Amino acid sequence: MLKDITLGQFFPGTSLAHRLDPRSKIIITVVYIVGLFCAESFVSYGLMAALLVTGVKVSGVAPKALVKGLKPVLFIICFTAVLNLFYTPGEILAQFWVFKITKEGIFTAFFMALRISMLIMGTFLLTYTTSPIALTDGLESLLGPLKKMKVPVHELSMMMSIALRFIPTLIEETDKIMSAQKARGADFESGSLLDRAKALVPILVPLFISAFRRADELAVAMECRCYHGGEGRTKLHVLRYHARDYLVMGAYAAILASVLTLAHFGL
Amino acid sequence: MKPIIRVDNLTHTYGQDTPFCRSAVDGVSLEIMEGEFLGIIGHTGSGKSTLIQHLNGLLRPTSGTVYLGDRDIWADPKKIREVRFQVGLVFQYPEYQLFEETVYKDIAFGPKNMGLSEQEIDRRVRDAAAFVGLDEGLLDKSPFELSGGQKRRVAIAGVIAMEPKVLILDEPSAGLDPAGRRSLLENIRAYHRERGTTVVMVSHSMDEVAENVDRIIVLADAGVVMSGTPHQVFSRAEELVAVGLNVPQVTRVAMELRRRGVAIDPAVYTVAELRRALSALKGGTAVC
Amino acid sequence: MADTIIKTEELAFSYPAEEGQTPLAALNGVSLEIARGTFVAVLGHNGSGKSTLAKHMNAVLLPAGGTVWVDGMDTCDERCLLEVRRRVGMVFQNPDNQIVANVVEEDVAFGPENLGVPTEEIRRRVDAALKAVGMEEFVLQAPHHLSGGQKQRIAIAGVIAMEPACIVLDESTAMLDPSGRREVLDTVRRLNREKGITVVLITHHMDEAAMADRIIVMDGGRAVMDGAPREILTRMAELRAIGLDVPHTVELLYGLREDGFDVPVDALSVEECAGAIVAAL
Numbered sequence: 001m002l003k004d005i006t007l008g009q010f011f012p013g014t015s016l017a018h019r020l021d022p023r024s025k026i027i028i029t030v031v032y033i034v035g036l037f038c039a040e041s042f043v044s045y046g047l048m049a050a051l052l053v054t055g056v057k058v059s060g061v062a063p064k065a066l067v068k069g070l071k072p073v074l075f076i077i078c079f080t081a082v083l084n085l086f087y088t089p090g091e092i093l094a095q096f097w098v099f100k101i102t103k104e105g106i107f108t109a110f111f112m113a114l115r116i117s118m119l120i121m122g123t124f125l126l127t128y129t130t131s132p133i134a135l136t137d138g139l140e141s142l143l144g145p146l147k148k149m150k151v152p153v154h155e156l157s158m159m160m161s162i163a164l165r166f167i168p169t170l171i172e173e174t175d176k177i178m179s180a181q182k183a184r185g186a187d188f189e190s191g192s193l194l195d196r197a198k199a200l201v202p203i204l205v206p207l208f209i210s211a212f213r214r215a216d217e218l219a220v221a222m223e224c225r226c227y228h229g230g231e232g233r234t235k236l237h238v239l240r241y242h243a244r245d246y247l248v249m250g251a252y253a254a255i256l257a258s259v260l261t262l263a264h265f266g267l
Numbered sequence: 268m269k270p271i272i273r274v275d276n277l278t279h280t281y282g283q284d285t286p287f288c289r290s291a292v293d294g295v296s297l298e299i300m301e302g303e304f305l306g307i308i309g310h311t312g313s314g315k316s317t318l319i320q321h322l323n324g325l326l327r328p329t330s331g332t333v334y335l336g337d338r339d340i341w342a343d344p345k346k347i348r349e350v351r352f353q354v355g356l357v358f359q360y361p362e363y364q365l366f367e368e369t370v371y372k373d374i375a376f377g378p379k380n381m382g383l384s385e386q387e388i389d390r391r392v393r394d395a396a397a398f399v400g401l402d403e404g405l406l407d408k409s410p411f412e413l414s415g416g417q418k419r420r421v422a423i424a425g426v427i428a429m430e431p432k433v434l435i436l437d438e439p440s441a442g443l444d445p446a447g448r449r450s451l452l453e454n455i456r457a458y459h460r461e462r463g464t465t466v467v468m469v470s471h472s473m474d475e476v477a478e479n480v481d482r483i484i485v486l487a488d489a490g491v492v493m494s495g496t497p498h499q500v501f502s503r504a505e506e507l508v509a510v511g512l513n514v515p516q517v518t519r520v521a522m523e524l525r526r527r528g529v530a531i532d533p534a535v536y537t538v539a540e541l542r543r544a545l546s547a548l549k550g551g552t553a554v555c
Numbered sequence: 556m557a558d559t560i561i562k563t564e565e566l567a568f569s570y571p572a573e574e575g576q577t578p579l580a581a582l583n584g585v586s587l588e589i590a591r592g593t594f595v596a597v598l599g600h601n602g603s604g605k606s607t608l609a610k611h612m613n614a615v616l617l618p619a620g621g622t623v624w625v626d627g628m629d630t631c632d633e634r635c636l637l638e639v640r641r642r643v644g645m646v647f648q649n650p651d652n653q654i655v656a657n658v659v660e661e662d663v664a665f666g667p668e669n670l671g672v673p674t675e676e677i678r679r680r681v682d683a684a685l686k687a688v689g690m691e692e693f694v695l696q697a698p699h700h701l702s703g704g705q706k707q708r709i710a711i712a713g714v715i716a717m718e719p720a721c722i723v724l725d726e727s728t729a730m731l732d733p734s735g736r737r738e739v740l741d742t743v744r745r746l747n748r749e750k751g752i753t754v755v756l757i758t759h760h761m762d763e764a765a766m767a768d769r770i771i772v773m774d775g776g777r778a779v780m781d782g783a784p785r786e787i788l789t790r791m792a793e794l795r796a797i798g799l800d801v802p803h804t805v806e807l808l809y810g811l812r813e814d815g816f817d818v819p820v821d822a823l824s825v826e827e828c829a830g831a832i833v834a835a836l
Contacts, residue, residue, distance in 0.1 A: 010657055010658075010697065012658065012695045012696070012697065131656075131657055131658050131661065132656075132657045133656050133657060133658065133661045161656070161657070162655065164657060165654070165655065165656060165657050168697075168699045169651050169699060172699075173363075176358065176363075177363065177364055179320065179325050179358065180358045180361060180363075180364040181364060181376075182325060182351065183323060183325060183351055183355070183356040183357075183358070183426070184351075184376055184377040184380060184425060184426065184429070185348055185351055185352055185376075185377055185380030185381060185429070186376075186380060187348065187380070201366065202364075202366045202376070205366035206363055206364050206365065206366050209363075209411070210363055213652075214649075214651070214652045217647065217649060217652035217653070218652050218653065218655070220615055220647075221645075221647055221652065221653035221655075222655060222665075223615065223640070224613060224615060224640055224644070224645040225640070225644075225655075225665055225666040225669060225713060225714070225717065226637050226640050226641055226666055226669040226670050226717065227665070227669045228637065228669065232671040233668050233669060233671060234667075234668050234671050234672055234673060234674060234677065235664075235668055235674060235677075236660065236661060236664035236667075236668060236674065236677045236678065236681065237661075238674050310732060310733070310734060311702065311703075311732045311734070311735070414601070414602075415601065416601065441730070442729045442730055443601075444600040444601045444759040444798065444799075445600070445759060445761075445798060445799055445800040446600050446798030446799070447600075447601065471732050471733055472733070474803070511734065512733075513733050515803070516762075516802065516803040516804060516825060517803050517807065519825045520803075520804060520807065520825050520828050520829050520832075523825050523826060523828075523829035524829045524832060524833065526829075527829060527830075527833050528833075529832075529833060529836065538803050538806045538807050538810060539810075541807055542807060542810040542811060542814065545811060545814075545816070545832065545836075546811070546814045546816075548836065549814075549815075549816065549836060
């Protein structure tokens with residue numbers, strides 16, 4: 001069950017999407033998100049969707065994997081959609097008790113659900129095609145200027161990459177602990193909300209203890225491999241922009257510009 | 268003897284309908300007899316963990332049936348918790364599942380889930396602690412203050428306290444030092460002797476299995492490849508080696524002796540046995 | 556002195572105790588020298604001090620009493636800290652808790668990156684290290700898809716990439732299955748033979764210790780035995796007394812001697828043991 005969570009997973013590969021500089025990928029993801037929030041019509045959403053589909057095709061990531069990634073946030077998507085459905089003022093189509101469904105509501109709900117789904121799929125595309133280390137390298141480099149303001153950029157990016165590295169390990173561990181407690185008759189599926197919350201204690205306590213133990217051991221192992229902060233560190237993969245990076249970023253800029261123009265004309 | 272657990276043509280497939288689809292257990296049929304001490308051996312990936320998680324209903328078969336007594340354990344999925352109380356499963360490195368404030372409370376977790384009375388729980392906790400060799404004085408301590416070996420004993424006691432009809436232990440001695448290993452196995456043997464209930468021990472250490480069990484089932488590539496007494500199984504030592512398993516060092520010495528022309532039963536697997544066989548052989552030659 | 560890689564003198568250490576309790580001494584005056592290029596096994600039961608000793612070999616722990624030198628550098632000297640840790644690499648017990656990166660090559664590169672090795676040189680070292688542990692085809696894999704033995708080989712590659720003089724394996728085989736253990740042991744043995752890297756193997760498995768050039772047995776924070784495997788592993792009574800086992804071959808030969816066989820007790824391997832028995836029959 002828990003193994004279905006694909007958040008933060010990286011699928012190694014050699015496609016164009018994989019070979020792009022992580023900085024360009026972060027930048028275009030941001031551009032893509034801005035574009036999504038500016039899009040207001042079928043045409044601009046169509047453009048954004050085309051962008052997403054092209055991205056998926058180029059990366060060679062299975063569309064199934066992306067859709068599966070939506071599962072954990074399905075609730076949030078539905079919730080926002082329903083909220084928008086009922087609370088958008090406008091031309092009333094149907095009404096019962098305090099609920100009103102408006103024409104605008106239907107559109108907003110639809111676009112909202114589409115926007116969140118596309119946003120999540122787009123960011124997943126980034127994490128699926130970019131190794132966490134490349135991702136944090138990219139972030140570290142993009143946020144580099146903040147170092148002058150005493151923001152511990154290297155430390156933050158190191159923390160993030162380690163967190164990502166341990167997600168699959170901890171998921172596996174949670175699965176194991178759950179099975180072990182079930183074998184002693186623990187029941188996670190029935191009872192009141194309070195009962196269910198209480199039932200989590202036998203999972204959370206061992207999980208935290210194990211996470212702390214892992215952190216402790218990892219810290220020692222990192223020290224043993226001469227880790228002493230970001231100072232004087234070199235990299236196996238030095239970030240370098242190539243022609244393809246400029247090309248893709250240029251294309252994204254053009255599409256964002258089109259979406260903005262469309263929005264300006266109310267399309 | 269009649270079977271207490273019967274597995275009929277069990278198959279379990281992970282990740283069905285995905286490209287990663289893989290059968291961890293494929294068409295396995297076996298019987299576990301009432302009161303026996305059974306060893307299950309197989310290398311990593313042979314399907315042993317998947318198999319044992321079916322015996323107490325933690326996993327549901329993709330196809331095939333698991334019977335406890337003569338009832339299909341999945342006949343009524345709502346009663347699967349009952350099965351888990353009757354078939355106690357101790358996972359590998361079980362010390363990582365401890366969570367309570369005191370050793371006592373942790374051991375009592377299973378019995379409490381069974382809905383037993385305070386008095387009955389108390390008796391069971393103390394009994395279980397005694398079986399695994401935990402001192403009464405430790406019961407009020409936090410499990411996290413104990414040594415690794417003691418933590419493992421607490422975790423095992425937590426399952427024993429449910430007083431299951433079948434106790435399954437997955438690699439109970441993994442990571443312990445020789446002394447800790449020896450004394451824990453002695454505790455398990457004593458538990459089996461005194462309770463008379465069925466014990467199943469999963470291991471990849473041949474030496475450990477050879478010295479303790481009545482019967483061995485060998486798994487390889489998601490299926491059963493051999494089953495029999497240690498003597499029967501180790502007499503097919505070459506086949507064991509062929510499926511990538513170790514054989515006890517003593518058996519390897521016997522195999523080597525045989526290769527060099529000594530007339531010795533290759534199925535010996537304990538030091539005492541081989542010593543006896545060799546002494547008899549020497550005595551025999553002296554008489555001739 | 557030139558060919559001693561690690562030297563300890565009257566090394567003592569105790570872990571901080573909880574309030575009101577006297578700290579328990581983990582090491583009680585250990586003096587030993589480890590010669591460059593040798594394969595040394597440190598045997599002992601849990602709590603004998605073997606792991607604490609290992610952690611002093613690259614300044615993870617600093618002595619409370621006595622001194623440890625690595626290649627002539629005092630481990631207490633902070634200026635030498637990185638150099639000490641580069642020269643003596645450490646592989647730990649839990650394979651999952653020492654892998655830093657999500658891709659094999661980036662994990663192996665972690666050490667050299669920390670040392671500030673130039674990029675092209677890191678690439679060369681990563682490839683060479685992965686080849687040395689036989690994992691070159693896994694270069695772009697995610698570590699959590701690997702087996703325990705493979706993860707430990709990646710950890711070893713991560714150490715090799717720092718070009719150390721010595722590798723300390725702190726119970727690195729304890730959590731592995733038999734085939735994983737064999738993978739790791741074959742790897743370190745090859746590194747020892749072919750590249751002359753000193754190996755210190757901390758273990759409680761007798762059969763692993765049997766393949767070393769020298770065995771040091773720890774008990775109660777002291778080195779109580781020190782010698783060649785043939786000499787150490789045949790001292791059955793003493794080893795048993797401190798909670799260790801002897802190989803079954805040795806136990807068998809002892810028994811046979813009692814039964815009037817004229818056999819040596821130091822035939823450790825299966826072949827040797829069988830040969831000795833055939834000769835005595």
